[in-house]
Amino acid sequence: MAKKPTLRDVSQHAGVSIYTVSRALGGGQDVAASTRERILQVANALGYVPNRAAQELRKNTRSSVTVLTASTSNAYYLDLMKGVQRVLRPTSRTVVVADIAAEGRYTRAVEDATVQQLIQSRTAGVIATLTLSAQNVKLLDDWDIPVVFVDSAPPAEATQVPSLTTDNVAASVRLGRHLAEHRFTSWLFVAYPTLWSTREPREQGLREAAAAAGAELHVLETDNDEASAFDQVRDWFETPGRVPPDVVVAGNNPLLHGTMRYLREKGIRIPQDIALVAFDEFPWAPLLDPPLTVVNEGSEAIGVEAATILSRIIDEQVRAETEGRPPKPKYLPEDRQVASADLIIRASCGC
Structure with missing residues (x-):
């Protein structure tokens, strides 16, 4: 394995003294912000870890x-x-x-x-x-x-x-086929960002199933938290002239929470007005009213x-x-x- 970078290596690449590097990495307050930032960037690029870590790792x-x-x-x-x-x-x-x-x-x-x-x-x-x-x-x-x-x-x-x-494409296709059996023609997928690697295959599977069923898939991206999901779902539903979907597919538990909160506040009934399904099983899913249809990866x-x-x-x-x-x-x-x-x-x- 190549020699691990040292404090001296960081010092040489950053163009400052070893003392300054040590103070900057140790949180010392007597280092200028711009200098500290340069040192941190150099240390990160070199893969440097303070010597105390090396000592403890032994x-x-x-x-x-x-x-x-x-x-x-x-x-x-x-x-x-x-x-x-x-x-x-x-x-x-x-x-x-x-x-x-x-x-x-x-x-x-x-x-x-x-x-x-x-x-x-x-x-x-x-x-x-x-x-x-x-x-x-x-x-x-x-x-x-x-x-x-x-x-x-x-x-x-x-x-x-x-x-x-998990084979998320296959799982999403299976879910989509079930939605097609209900003759839903407008699907809304409330999705987290593509930073999470499961997003794209889940969307891909739903797109494939929607295309095969002649349904239209709308994708609504939100931050991966309940509050953002609530805001985005509200804005989507309340856009003038927009027709509500037949079914909402929540990408995970936090997005489901935000979606359900909006539907509940607006008195939109599940499944009488809009059907609701989600990815990821959780203990109280069968206790909801109505009990929730989910894709279960078996995380335990x-x-x-x-x-x-x-x-x-x-x-x-x-x-x-x-x-x-x-x-x-x-x-x-x-x-x-x-x-x-x-x-x-x-x-x-x-x-």
């Missing part, structure tokens, strides 16, 4: 795992964590949750800072529910920290990194499989360290899996 007991989420308001993550905890609890490893898209809003700066913190805190491994940058995946690999992606695809450059994804089972794969990799690293070998994460071809999703039919679609 004592790494590989006892904690981090789950990176993208807005913890999504119930999908609750079931995912159940599965992760079920596997890790007997191993005595702890689980830490880090939200890199709080309230549904993502920034690259937060991702970069979080990855740096994971390295400095000596996390043993990462389960990522959001596609990370290729640079950050490589940085974690440089520090021998394995990553397993769930419900999201790894960056294209990370050809060996494990991933547990995904959590079990992700934690099982990650535990195997970490255990192999521990053995390698014990035997004096480099603890490089060892990935297997079977660590990349694509599962199918279930369509759970309830009354909200009109059945």
Whole structure:
């Protein structure tokens, strides 16, 4: 592996003293904002991690795992964590949750800072529910920290990194065919941004099904949170001259929440006035009035499989360290899996 960048490397590339670099990276207040920004950019480009992290990593007991989420308001993550905890609890490893898209809003700066913190805190491994940058995946690999992606695809450059994804195109086509059986001709898909890698295949499947059924698909993009969904759905429905759709398809739990709140406030009945379906099952979906039709990915089972794969990799690293070998994460071809999703039919679609 190439030599890891040092404080001196950052100093030389930034054109400032080692002392200034140390103060800037340590949060010292006596460094000009422009200088601090330049140093941070150089450190990030070089993949530099402060020496204290390197010192601590030598004592790494590989006892904690981090789950990176993208807005913890999504119930999908609750079931995912159940599965992760079920596997890790007997191993005595702890689980830490880090939200890199709080309230549904993502920034690259937060991702970069979080990855740096994971390295400095000596996390043993990462389960990522959001596609990370290729640079950050490589940085974690440089520090021998394995990553397993769930419900999201790894960056294209990370050809060996494990991933547990769902065939969202097929799942969406199946949902769309069911909507066609109801003879719905106007569908509204309330969708989160394409930053989340599941967005495009879900939209693709719905488009294919709508085209086959002779239906019209409208796509309404919103931030990945309940408040934004409410505002966007309100604006869409209340645009003068717009005809309401036959069915609304909510992209996930937060968007479903915002959509339902608007429909409820306006007295729009489900399914008498508009049918409603959604992606991602959650415990109270069958308790709603009417019970909700959903596409179910089985996130708890995904959590079990992700934690099982990650535990195997970490255990192999521990053995390698014990035997004096480099603890490089060892990935297997079977660590990349694509599962199918279930369509759970309830009354909200009109059945």
